[in-house]
């Protein structure tokens with residue numbers, strides 16, 4: 001799957017991921033009204049609204065991008081109906097040829113991680129049958145329970161040709177509270193990065209490992225260090241746009257081959273129509289605003305990479 005992701009990045013010239021993180025208040029009035037008319041102001045109505053919202057955004061952007069990253073919490077808040085909308089979104093993005101990164105941030109004791117891995121990336125046995133659960137291509141995982149929480153995910157990835165993005169240095173303001181703590185003189189995120197690199201070396205695609213890392217765009221200096229520490233690791237970089245990351249912050253997340261990083265923006269793309277810069281599209285044309293925001297993001301990153309050459 002890492003090979004497919006890289007091929008798609010090369011084909012689209014777009015090292016970006018659109019984060020499908022639909023809050024109900026991003027969904028334009030007219031979509032909410034339509035969904036509520038059919039299902040009432042219910043969890044089912046809300047789930048229908050976020051699904052219709054996602055579908056229009058995917059239809060307007062899929063030809064420009066290699067991948068999407070639905071964040072499961074945004075769906076889980078609507079209970080079982082929301083989770084159904086998550087699965088519908090995953091399947092629809094696959095139909096459109098997109099690589100799907102399930103942002104599920106799982107990780108537990110070994111036996112529980114095994115079930116998470118099977119549910120999101122693998123197949124569950126039911127009698128003599130096997131069924132895929134959510135069937136994303138990649139999943140985000142949390143390594144802070146240690147290697148027994150990660151190994152079941154790696155095993156399933158190997159069997160199913162899938163991949164992981166393991167949290168190393170997260171983008172949020174308080175990520176340093178624990179992740180930056182020094183252990184034998186080095187920050188914890190470096191120890192984790194080194195371990196991700198070691199796992200990666202044993203699980204290689206053609207040029208990069210299918211065991212990737214997550215490093216926030218909001219920490220460009222740490223990104224530079226981690227890029228060197230994990231040369232064969234693909235880095236998922238959230239924090240662009242709404243959290244303040246800009247093209248110029250991203251240059252050192254890439255390798256000299258121009259690859260090695262994929263940048264996520266969620267609110268910056270899906271709620272673009274709410275920003276002043278895209279206000280002219282209006283809420284009726286919210287998906288066109290997202291398309292323009294994708295083009296602007298690609299140009300911003302490309303410009304920064306060219307300027308750094």
Ligand SMILES: O=C(O)c1cc(=O)[nH]c(=O)n1[C@@H]1O[C@H](COP(=O)(O)O)[C@@H](O)[C@H]1O
Pocket residue numbers: 019021071103105140169170171172214215216238239240241242243264265266267268
């Ligand atoms: O794993 C992630 O994707 C993630 C890791 C991280 O360090 N920071 C981070 O923001 N994310 C996710 O990336 C997305 C960022 O959303 P925006 O800030 O709206 O672009 C959300 O889905 C977050 O859950």
